[in-house]
Amino acid sequence: MNLTRRDFLKTTGLTGVGLALASLGLDMPKVKAAAKEFKLKGAREFTSICHFCACGCGVIGYVKDDKLINLEGASDNPVNRGGLCSKGLGYGQIPNSDQRATKPLYRAPGSDHWEEISWDEAIDKAARALKKARDENWKQTEVIDGQTVDVHRTDAIGFIGGSQINNEECYQNIKMARALGVTYIDNQTRVCHATTPPAMNAAFGRGAMTNHWGDLKHSKLIWIEGSNIAECHPMGLKNVMKAKNNGAKIVHVDVRYTRTSKIADYFFQLRPGTDIAFLGYIISYIIENKKYNEDYIRRNTNAYCILRDDYKFDEGIFSGYNAEKHKYNMETWGYALGADKKPQKASDLFAPNTVMSRMKEHFSRYTLDKVSGITGMSKDDIELAAKIFCEYSPTVMMYALGMTQHTVGVENIRCFTILQLLRGNIGVPGGGIDAMRGQPNVQASTDFGIMFQYLPGYLSFPTEKTNTLEKWTRASGTFRAKWLKNMLKAWFGDYATPANDYAFNLIGVRNSSHNDSIYGLFEDAYRGTVKCLYLCGQNPHVTNANAGMVHDGLCRMDTVIAQDIFVNETAEFWNRPGDNPADIQTEVIFLPACSYLERRGTITNSMRMIQWRMEGPKPLGDSKPDYEINNLLWRKIRELYQDSTDPKDEIIQRMTWNYSDDQTVEDILKEINGYDLTTGKLVSGIGQLKDDGTTSSGMWIYAGVYGNGEHKAQRRGQEDEGGLGIYPNFGWTWPDNIHLLYNRASCDENGQPVDPEHKIVWWDAAKNRWEGYDVPDVGNRNAAPGTPDGNKPFRMTGEGYGRLFAAEYSDLNPDGMTRDHSYTPVDGPLPEFYEPVESPTKNALHKDEKAQFNPCVVYPRLPEKQRIGTKDEFPYVLCSSGIAEHWCSGTVTRNIPWLNELVKEPFVEMSHKLADQLGVKLGDKVKVSSARGNVTVKAMVTDRARPLTINGEETHMVWMPYSWGFKGLSKGPSTNYITIDALDPNVQEQEFKACLVNITKA
Amino acid sequence: MAQEITMLHDVARCSACRACMVACKQWHDLPADMSTPFEGQYQSHKDLSSHTWNLIQMQERVDSKGNFHWDFIKKQCMHCGDPACAKGCPEEAITKLESGAVVIDPDKCVGCGYCTANCPFGIPKVDGEKHVSTKCDLCFDRIEQGMEPSCAKTCTADAILFGTREEMLKKAEERLAMIKEDHPDANIYNPHGVGGVHMLYVLPEKPAVYGLPENPQTPASINLWKDIVRPVGKLASVGAVAGVLGLTALTAMRRRGEK
Amino acid sequence: MLVNKKYVKRHAKGFVYLHWINAVCFFMLFLTALPLYADSCKGLYDIFGAKTLQNAHRFFAVLFVLNPVIGLITAREGIWRMFSEVLKFNSKDITFLVKFPLELIGKHPAGIPKQGFYNGGERMNIALQLATWGVLVGSGALLWFGEGIIDNSIRAWMIPLHSLCAGIGFAGSIGHIYLALIANPDSVHGMQDGTVKVDYANAHHGEWMDDLVKEGKIKQQELKEALKG
């Protein structure tokens, strides 16, 4: 793509403040000091998207003599308007870093060093290792629940990573993995935001962040809970500050005082893992004091729906619990259905068994006394928070890991969805739930289904219960089956026909009761069943909870293939200080990728906006773009299998891979977008996809990104009709370029905006069509408000409206086939407070031991490796998370000197009171230990931290960043040697934010 | 006519994300400076250095009511209206540009450190290796090309603003009004003693809380030195030498006469 | 006892070294800092390099400070004498100073009272050099090491102070050198091997000679002979 000169001036900032200044006559007489040539003179400019957080900031780079000489924010990018945080800027040191791996490397079994090898050799070794593991460990059938099922897959290979590569590369990886029959497929989302999609999906029908960064300026109250936005989403903060200029208030609810608390108007502190108690009180407060938006909940939610009368809740346990399996049978969590099999509605909000009346009852237990005891917050503060919450509107709720990384992660977020639905804050400007995704492309790696339980586009991966297209459709609905068929057409081309169920059965089948997550992967490697790991831009040796488990698993594998821009700790696990490499027989093949600035492709940010990255400097040394490595690897694998007649290999031979060398990424994006196969043209959007095999689309939700042959991710349009702050012609946002999800909910029954001052979409009776500044979030733009299709504010749930109570529900077609199925969290239709698995106190809400922590959690899974620590031995609560100047495992940031000087090493943050108790002074070394391991770091003693009174007892919390390991320019102990790998039962996300530790002076 | 410009740091908004520190280093190709060891503190460097022209100071404070505060402020050259550094520079290596930027010319600077001693804010630092004085130059080269200073452009919290002087003075008043209610001591820091500054601050608390001098002055000693000591000294020295030479001649003549 | 019947012992060897090291340091300090002092001398920076000269200035500054410290061991007596002599400044010295200017052109006016070990002028010189030494060292040290420790509102005053003392010290030392080399060339001998001619000593430091006789350090007889010869 070519940007015009004018575009570049815009991205440089010259048409912003800059040009204004220049026109005011700022080109002043040159003093001698200026005689030095202007730094950027003669440099080649290119634009890209930052590779750290999912804010998705635009960058502009300058290349001279094939070296990057400057990197700064692109001023025309609506996300950041020229700003970049310390990391985004610091990345400027990566393309020239002498720490980068520039040659393929090989570590032989038992060896204590790397050898340089050629690309040919490296690809050959990698392909053969994958083939060997697959062929030798092929599982054609499996006995599941007493039945022999044809599963045609392998459990000997793991595919990890996806958030650090571009969309096209994600798509390549998932095709490779699924063609090989791999089930251990995972990316960062598991350890990060895995709990977000089910929670949001359960309420709204989609799992994503609802509003846009630019929309924040409309908010009157910005409720930040469980997010350190100032440090972790700095450009999110920049947008928050715009709201502040309009008079908005900022509330920060967190377990520690951070740089976010500093800029907030109100700060409330609670104990890690107790948000449900706190939010439960606010829900109760809203209901008791009638602070809900009655009009909104009537129009848009299931508040008036009547529940089955056998739905029960007692002592922390919902009806249908099976204590042995730690599982619920969800049947009783359904609606009282009418003759039409649709939910029945009462006319009185609090009629018996309405959702609202059951909610009122459920949350009435969250009294000030109880909640104060559980959270450690004063009763005054709790009440004040509830008052503030109800005082303003619209309110946006922003969160990230403080909510997600708990064994009750899904239910934490469910509280938000309930609150926002009650207050009428979903689908309106300035409202929404901004689930701020973490990794630069985690949104897309999740979209692309780099997760064991999905295919691209959130289509469930077949299990023994859904192992035919028919069964699959019955479970997921015809609505989604259509998208599946389009994907199968993209994957298997002409071979996929209605007659062979679009080759559905080429794809493997997983065991629904098996944990195929990254945690299951390393546990099974330790047990000896996983032989080969393909790792593409992830560093679990530093970032998985209970990371010792990762190490032990890696030691028992035959081959690790690591594709990364640096040799990270996972790739060099055999060289961990203190271990003897000779004892470790795993071979490691290292494939050097180039950095994002050195390659092109598209990337999707937290607000679902897909943006284009141009090529900057040439790849350093012999490193290559991931898409090129993927091409080499897959072509080699295909070559190895080309003559096979074994049916298990048919999928490999049939998987499409027709990408030209010079246009690989464009070719892939077109495949993702999809074609009308009858005309050969690129489809313009989801609406054009057909159910009959005449269209294809690699991933339905991205259909339209290359609509009609226009590469929409490359757009840089500055138009913003209606002043919404969404810039619809900048990049392209899935689905269908809708920026504010559920925007239909901002209109009344007649399709007219409830708040005319902030209108986004409306029914235009004259045109007989939905119109708007944003694309209307309606299934059919010609469906008038009065019609069933025109009255579905939450068209992606089975019911068509927002779900306060996550009832078990399938919406049926007239023919009785499932049309769509609503998601219900496995641990309850309503949020309930449970203690973290490792907790310093007894659950004050229920006496039943089974309900001390989430009754659906199964932990330990490997008792010898997963002990639960108790308060007597480990009296302090540890929370761990990121820090502004470093990034996740630190592989990248610890190789950026400008960032290392800002934060030099890991530490543990504690209050003066605790430090005094331990006899520790600022900067002293302390040993932090848990039931799983220990690390020694320096103490940061601060007034920011303070003890809380929990159920009458003084309780101390300490905090640690986790971004260190034994490689890189800044080395330090990995916090994750002590964290707990207890997992949320919905999505296997670990409890990083709360475990128990002891601290002693080192 | 060139425009007078000004930068503004809204201290209440700063999140200490320190992006501005990296931006400054990137634009000026400054290396990392690891001279301050980690001893449990958040602040990255004890002070500005020749490799760190922009430092976010981070301080904890508990006020008289027992409330906790975390104070951040961006330390860098103030670009004084009456810059002591420039006045006291024996080499005239420091120029105050029309824009208001006070800039050191590395080619003229001899690294004597007088600017370091004269600056009421202790800003300039002499680079040990290059032997020139260094400090924030307000990215004057960018400004000349119509670009914002690196740090201002990158700020993540809308805490650094940049524009014409009038505009910034107005913005400062606006920002002050926004915090005045919660911070009765809030003020705009634009000290007269140094001729006003082109790096304005909106401070929620009194300057001393942030380690800023309440009433900094362009030191009178510079004038004394420039206008009196140096000329008088030179005169005295030259006079002494001349006098002695004269006396020598006289003595010699007299002695010859005596003979 | 006189030396070679003609010379009287005046300065100890240690003191002589002390003096010359001090003298050399002083000039080197002045010269190395000259480009900062006078724009017309900037050429020195071009020739030697600013960094070299400034490092040299610091090098000599260290010597300049160390020299008298070492002197406390090697020339304690001389140093002590300087201090005590300055403190002895009296009315005779004033008379001396009033009549002294004629000496400047080598005349020997009448009525000058007999002078002690140091005459009024020398006592003045000592006082001046001691004071400038102190201030130069103090202000110089603050300029050098004071950054970040001492407030700049104080440090900024060190520059004029340092310059002032450098100027005064320099002017003073020029006068001093003139007196030593031109006006009283005989005195220089004292700064060579530590002795001065008896006749010079008697003429310029009569009281000192008297004291020496009184103390019996030299015999009346010796003295007379030497003066005659």
Ligand SMILES: Nc1nc2c(c(=O)[nH]1)N[C@H]1C(S)=C(S)[C@@H](COP(=O)(O)OP(=O)(O)OC[C@H]3O[C@@H](n4cnc5c(=O)[nH]c(N)nc54)[C@H](O)[C@@H]3O)O[C@H]1N2
């Ligand atoms: N600088 C930087 N930025 C990053 C990252 C990084 O490593 N460094 N990582 C990126 C990634 S991958 C992600 S996912 C995001 C994460 O972004 P965030 O979620 O904002 O990051 P965290 O600091 O992990 O957690 C957020 C806050 O939750 C608080 N918290 C912990 N437990 C609880 C709790 O039980 N209740 C409440 N209310 N709060 C709690 C923590 O104290 C913390 O302040 O950031 C992304 N951005």
Ligand SMILES: Nc1nc2c(c(=O)[nH]1)N[C@H]1C(S)=C(S)[C@@H](COP(=O)(O)OP(=O)(O)OC[C@H]3O[C@@H](n4cnc5c(=O)[nH]c(N)nc54)[C@H](O)[C@@H]3O)O[C@H]1N2
């Ligand atoms: N204790 C604790 N642990 C945590 C968390 C926590 O809050 N507390 N947070 C968790 C969260 S939210 C996350 S997302 C994870 C993150 O965990 P990881 O994903 O393991 O951490 P990253 O540092 O992002 O690892 C990315 C890897 O990708 C490589 N990479 C960078 N660019 C490219 C590229 O272009 N191509 C390729 N092939 N590789 C590239 C980097 O060099 C690095 O090795 O950490 C988790 N760990």
Ligand code: HEM
């Ligand atoms: C311990 C003793 C001394 C110290 C530590 C010291 C230190 C300094 C320093 C730091 C400077 C600033 C410039 C530079 O770095 O070169 C300076 C300047 C100067 N020094 Fe010294 N100095 C000392 C003694 C002297 C002496 C004995 C003289 C004079 C004879 C002298 C004369 C000067 C002059 C003339 C300048 C420049 C003054 C001006 O700016 O006008 N210094 N000195």
Ligand code: HEM
């Ligand atoms: C070429 C240079 C110099 C010569 C020839 C010279 C010579 C002398 C002589 C002959 C004396 C001994 C006088 C006596 O015995 O009564 C003396 C003393 C002394 N000199 Fe110098 N001197 C020189 C430079 C300096 C300098 C640069 C300084 C100080 C910065 C200095 C400081 C003193 C002092 C303090 C004394 C003792 C008191 C006095 O006699 O005035 N001299 N010098």
Ligand code: SF4
């Ligand atoms: S890390 Fe996030 S906020 Fe920082 S520059 Fe990159 S995308 Fe923007």
Ligand code: SF4
């Ligand atoms: S702050 Fe100091 S260095 Fe900056 S202009 Fe003022 S006097 Fe000069």
Ligand code: SF4
């Ligand atoms: S260090 Fe350089 S800029 Fe500073 S006063 Fe000396 S010559 Fe001038």
Ligand code: SF4
């Ligand atoms: S204005 Fe430029 S030189 Fe000054 S602190 Fe900001 S980035 Fe650095």
Ligand code: SF4
């Ligand atoms: S970039 Fe802005 S918010 Fe961040 S530290 Fe600098 S001034 Fe503060």
Ligand SMILES: [Mo]
């Ligand atoms: Mo993450």
